[in-house]
Amino acid sequence: MLPDGAVGAEYDHLPVGGGSDNFSGWMATNLPPGLSIDPDTGLISGIPAPSTSNQEYGDITVSIFDERLAQSVEFDCGPLLINERINANAVRNEPLHCIPHTASKAEMIAILEGGDGTEITCSAFNESTLPCPLGDGNGRLPPGISLDEGSCTHTGSVTGDVRGTWVWMVGIEQSGFKTRVPFCASNQTDSFHEITVIANGKEVSDLLPVSFDFDPNMGLLFGDGAYEWQIDDPACSNDPSLCSSYGFSFNVTCSPFDQPFVLNGMSTTTGMAHGMTLAGPAPSAGFATRPFVHSLESLYCTSNNGASCDVDGPNFEQNAQTQYHFSVVGYPLL
Structure with missing residues (x-):
């Protein structure tokens, strides 16, 4: 064999x-x-x-x-x-479309498809230093969690005040063949704002990463009106004037999604809302057989004082009340 x-x-x-x-x-x-x-x-x-x-x-x-x-x-x-190559395509069927960071090596192997039954080794990826969109789609390891390459297991838990779910890639190798597997961890810390996610007309958990199936031979498109984030300030439900201004900023991990990256923010009576559109050309050949991660980390600010939520102001990061992390996991259609 x-x-x-x-x-x-x-x-x-x-x-x-x-x-x-x-x-x-x-x-x-x-x-x-x-x-x-x-x-x-x-x-x-x-x-x-x-x-x-x-x-x-x-x-x-x-x-x-x-x-x-x-x-x-x-x-x-x-x-x-x-033998069929070992691959992570079945991971898309997991509850969070990724393998929980608490999984053992045996549990990881049981989820994967293909392979020849020989030993599997694991390796961590450093955060890419390449400019977008030349990044490698490896996502971002959250603060507080590390990978033990020898045992293919993670230790720790997410630290800090950023709410959301991180997804990151772990490199695996079997019989000389290398591929990547998405792992994830959530930080359920309370946020100042109430975050409501509407996906294709239905409310879903703000801690749920998105599973995005793509054709390796076609251009990429995600969101484009199908997703909306409602960011509600609890102080504004009785007095909308307290939310007369808003501001938000974001950064992303690089992936096959090209620039520009579009979040169309708008004011609401209780805070703000935004959608998201990700697009790009057909991915390079390296992405034709393995998943990739695109992560977004946002700062949200609502106020009745426009200056405090001015994203170009010197104190925006200190004034923003909520930090939020969201991930899209792309899986190739084979």
Whole structure:
């Protein structure tokens, strides 16, 4: 069995009448795409072409030249099984569309699809220093949580006053094949504002990341009127004049979503509201088979004093009453 990663296979049998020192000129026909045979040693190696299901190749023929007999000999090789690559596509079905940071390594493996059953190793990603939109879609590890690469498990819990759910990628490797798995953690700390999220006309939890399915061959588009965030100031329910002004700012983690990044804010009688539109060209080939994360972190301010919520003012960050973190997890349609 060959995993969808770096592989190698040697023959443990040879045609009758020969010896291993007498053979040369190894050749093979109908090898799976991505594999080749060494003409001197007969070693079959390479990285099989990506596969979304187990594929069996049974018509492979190997030929060698037997120098002692001065003739070529052919024999069948196979069947040869190429396992489905290990991937995180099934994670989209988890309650938060990501693996909880409290999961054990065994629990993570049970959620993943594909693979060959061999050892899996994990690695953390540092926050990208590339400018948008050239980031790698790895999201952002929240404050207070760290990854133990040796055990593939996380320790700690989210610290700080930012409400929301963080999603970040963990690199995994099996038999030379590398991919990425989204993990997540929530901070349920109370916020000054009441945050209500309306998704496609229905209210959903403000702690729920969005699962976004994309066609790797098409341009990207998310939101565009389908999502709305209502940011209500509790002091304004009885006196709307207390919310005569608002302000908000945000920063994002880079991903295949291109700029511009659009949040169309508007004033309401109880605070403010905004939508969100994310767009971009068809992602690069590296995103065709694995998920990515796009995270948004916002500061919200409502007041009856326009100067205090002026995003260009020197004290906006101190005056903003709510910090909020939101993530979109993109999954390729395979």
